[in-house]
Amino acid sequence: MAEGKLIKNVLNLNKKITYPKPSRTEPRTEVSEFNLVKSEKGKSNVRVTDLTNALKKVSKQAKVRQRIQSFEKKVKPLPKPLEKVKADRIHRSTAFGKVTKHLDRWNAVVTSNRASNHLTFPLQDDLNLESGKNFTTFRIKSDLQKRLEACDGPSEEVTLEKESKYPLTMQEMLERRKEMMKMKIIESQKAAKARRQKKIKSKKYHRIQRREKTKNQIKEFEGLQQSNPEEALKKLDEIERVRVEERASLRHRNTGKWAKNKQIKAKYDSTNRQELAQQLAISRELTQKMNMDESHSESEEENRTSEVSVNNPNNPWVNQIKTSEEVETFLKGYRKFWEERNSGNEAKVSEVSTDISVPNEVVINENDITEENISNTVKYKDTLSPIHKKKTQDEETTSSDFKETRKKISTSKKRPRDSTSTLKAENDTIPLSKCENTVCLATSHWEVGILSDTDEDECDDIDVLFEKYSDNFKKNLDEVKQSVKVTKKRAPKQKKEQQKAKKPKRNSEDLSFKIQAKRPIIDEPLDENVEVNGKREETGLSLALQQDTYQPTRATKNIDPNDIIRTKPTDLQTELPDLLDLDDNEENDDQRGAIVEAFQDDDIVESFQKEKHDEIESEKPKDINLFLPGWGSWGGPGVIQSKKKRQNRRFIIKFPKEFERKDENKGNLIINEKSNEKVKKHLVSDVPFPFKTVKDFEASIRAPVGNTFVPETAFRRMIKPAVATKLGTVIHPMTEEILLKTKG
Template sequence: MEDHDDQELISAEHDHLVSAISKLDKTQHITQPSRNEPTSLNSEFNLIKNTNKVDLGKVVTALKGSAQHSNITNKLKRLQNAQALPKPLEKPQAERIKRATGYEATKEKVGKWDAVVARNRTVDYVSFPLRSMTRKEHPTKIILSKLKSKSPLEKELDVIDPPVEAEEVEDEKSFPMTYEELLEHRKQMAKLRAQQSYKAAKAKRQSKIKSKKYHRILKKEKLKQQLKEFEELQEKDPEEALKKLEELEKARALERHTLRHKNTGKWAKSKLVRAKYDKEVRQQLAEQLAVSRGLTQKTQDTSSTDDEADENEVITDLTLAQDPLNPWMMKRPDKSNVDSEFNFGYKEYLKNKMQENPDSDTEVSENEVSTLTSLKENILKLSNSNDIETPTVNRSHLEVKTKPQQDFKCQNVKIVKQKKKLVAVSTSEWSVEIIGEQKSTSNSKVTEVFEDLENQISKKVEQKLKNLRESIEVLEREPKKENKFKSKDRNTATDKFESLKFKNQNPKPIIDEVLLETNIRETENLPVLDKVTKISQTGRLTDTTQINADIDPGKFIEVKPKYLNTALSKGESNIDDLDDNDEQIVPKVDIEEVFEEDDVVATFRQEKQDEVDNDIPKNIDLELPGWGSWGGMGVKAPKRKRNRFISKPIPKARRRDENKGDVIINEVKIAKLEAHKVSELPFPFTSISDYEASIRVPLGNTFIPETAHKKLIRPNVITKAGTIIEPMDEEQLMLPRNLEFKNQNVIELLAKK
């Protein structure tokens, strides 16, 4: 028993040791309770919740040894490494993705029919059924062999055993998919699913991104894309490009409407609390406000007079410049990081463009300026006014003149913005330089964006300048009397009371005349331009005449009467000689001239004159005598009133017989005929000449050859009588006539539909 005791002791010691060792790491291990011995009583506390989870690692190790289980171990290992499937997307999102991928798949599937459809739509005629029945040419031998009569033996046999008539199999055969087809089908489905899952994954990833920077980049990218499109469009289709530009501008306007940068946000409110004490915060808020002001700046039309715009700017400038240290009102131009957020889109694009090649721009503008200066000086000479204003005004006029007439909205915006910025920087009043600068920038922008357009106009301007220079001599001889007169008046007035008056900052012209709502540049340059146009016209005219100078003048020589040696009738034959001499026998006295009534011609011409006079549309007098003034016998309405109420009608087109001599052509409108005529152009036509050309050829077989007639009147769709017209099948896709149809425009148009 000693041995037994010993053993017990050892075990107890061992346990002790183990517990001591286990205590070393100072953690309390909760051992799993395990049942050691069988009991009849099953206490509910004794019951252990045992996870049935099998530790795969252990299993693997267990199977490790045997080579025959390697397969299973591999599988198990793979299982171990496998990760749980990601949580599926939200249902609507998943559905959306499903729809999107489905749409693309179907689009592709349907898209292959595009060429077929396009061809069928545009082809001369389509004859149905599309698949013509292939007639098998049976050789006569085969046919004859089938017509063999039966031998007597066969006949007898038939009597005994009538042949089974082949029953027609009528059941529709359903073709199960072949193995290859099945595989193909499965592959396609798998592809579709895969695409869907890729998209889903991408969407999930993107939706989780919270980074502002990322979104900003995304936005920028989108804009870049748009700009790229815009640039492409500009080359291809300038009109479309303009539309696009307008859209972009609209987007900007929308942004302008929002309350961003109005200091109403959470951030601003939190800052406001501190603003009272913290100068920096105040500054930040001011910046924000400045941004909003910049955005909400109303776009101004350039058509409004420069003076007004200038005035406005002066005011804003003053407020801004009042207290430059005031952080609430200040906007530092060098610190434009806030503004940069709105410095995207076409604005930035334009800026970049400008920076890319500023040299060429300046060149262009310089050129223009140089060409303009000479003209400008001349005009300055003409106007004797000594005002400070005039040069700038003139300059601005000239500048306006150089600009394309159809200023685009966006362009206006640009100009205004530019102005604003400059103003913000400058603390003084507006000066000549500003305008000059602005002019150059605006010009350069214009040239950049609408290069070709500008080029055209600049060419025109150059042409005009050329003409102007030529006419300058003429102009100098007869300077504008009016201008002189007025300016003189003004000068004398100012001279007299100069000492007493304030210096007029913004002098306005004092004119007694009624002011017309026209652009000053027009009125000022009108005589000049008139002359120029006249000169150019005459030049052109002379050109044309020179070109067509070689024309047979013989056509207009009056027809001289040719005396014919005709036969004479018996009654009046004095000299009954029908000699066929070559010489003309001219009677000494033209007896017939005795009969000639000269007044026949006179009356005819009078008649023609009357017709012409009748045809001239008359003035319509809408004046009511006595209305607003005295009326009655001998009272004439004032001239002004008469002019006002008499409306001049639209001048008629020239008469056909105007230069025809003794011919009267009555160009009456025949109402009955007009009912037969086309008075509205049908759809695809946009020009009359095209439409008339399309109906110029008669179709009847009495006018054109029969073959051509048959061709022209063939119906678009021909159906063969008595045949079933099956719907198209995919065989059509592979027909050469459909494969050869390559008109991309038509295909694209139909695909869009």
């Protein structure tokens, strides 16, 4: 026996070790990972094809076989589950969403409880009326029952209280199952999405994704622009930086259609190669310039505006720095490309009857795009339109260039011009309706000729136009800059407003009304201090407050308005007669005369001034002399105290000379500031928290509460406590019964 085993083992030495299939022995909550062995695929598994092959011979089952095979084709194996970490996260987030939704049910109750002025605990809904336990139900007995009772005594009513086997009813179970299913579905959807997105390798997809992202960003930016310009600027900066970086990396990199066409030819033609190289050089130059520009804030702004509004990478106006030479070199290539293309297409165009609707569509599409651009850059609307014009202008220049070099080119003269003009028609948004009409009515050749004529006129003075547009552009830029500055200044104010507006938005589920303040709310630390030998030590808080109160020095000196009034009045030479004053003056003069007569001897004004001066002098806190006779000198009879020592500065505590008074600049007015010192400490110094005006606060205090001043019923109502509890009663937490039950 043992030998046999040994031999077997020895024979098995060469073979691969195969683990046996795991078999469960004992039910456990935790499954050990060591028991999970990858089963050998294909060896022991039963394949469906094998089974169906068996059916091949039986003609009866052909249909079954077919069906199974078709199933096998259609049905794919389930995807591999997500990583556990990721799956868990999805699971948690969906569950949390569900819980928050569930918790929202309590909003109404909580808000009403918070807002209510009087609450009695335990809450009324908490009453524990367990139905059927304390009350016996009385029933009218039927005749049969009565007769039966007569026969064999009163029958005991047996109420069978069946303890339900299941804690939930069928419906509840179903509902719960439904909910679980719903949650699972949401979860699986999310998981599937995550899986899908993770897998995608397509560059295009990611590009689209990115574009969508930027679009969203721009949309966000627009929203911000209205509400919070400062934030919006920041956002714009960010968007721009990303865009600029991307653009800088792409422009003139020979990735466009034109460049690709060139590349094909570059094998055989050195000029093509040169052109491509030139383009690359331009790109390098451009990117360098871009970096330099970022250091200058002003030019940066310019860049920003230009880049926001222009999406065409080939547009020479994207960069202000571009010289006309560059433009020309660029255009040359572009124009050639178009020539060649058109020459290539010529045959086709002649052969195939042009579909009328196609150019029409093109026009509309272009128009759509431009509209999108406009909506994307609301703020820079002003700059936008000239740029668009320039865009078209760009195309015009191509045509003009073409004219200049037309002689050199051997291709037919009509076709290229024709094509450029159609191009023009496509791009030009202004004569849209006209264009549409013409295209719809007739062949493009004939009508377009007219348009191209106008082009030529414009093209003659291209330089003038260029200057005009560039000026226009600059002007617009300046305007934008100014507007940005203005919005920057306005930003903090708007920010506050926006926050105010934002608040209710965040608590969109917040059901609470704006509570009108009835009583002041004090939310401040207790005034805590230590008792030291019966004496109260001053609190640190009050000390800190004292330190904080900083009294600014008075700038103005005492100015008596009477002195100022005494200045000589200057007569204004007017033609208007002051008729009204005449009578008054006469009366006044009479009165004044009487007064003057009465007090001829004493000068009232002078005496009042003197009185005020005396009052001020008397109320002025005096310097304190701490000099004690006998200290630091000999005392006793016959010793003369030196006056000098008495006036020593060391002993005198000087009071600040500039002492503010309330009646300081008020002329003939004396305010006694000491009269209400005792009342002062009982008075409120500033408006307490929830109140905004003194009037509101005073209104809250004005009405009396006591039953000496108001009727008893009102008194009872007003003194109702905010929270009332019952003595010796347990207050249980809230239950779900308090929520109103809704159907479904």
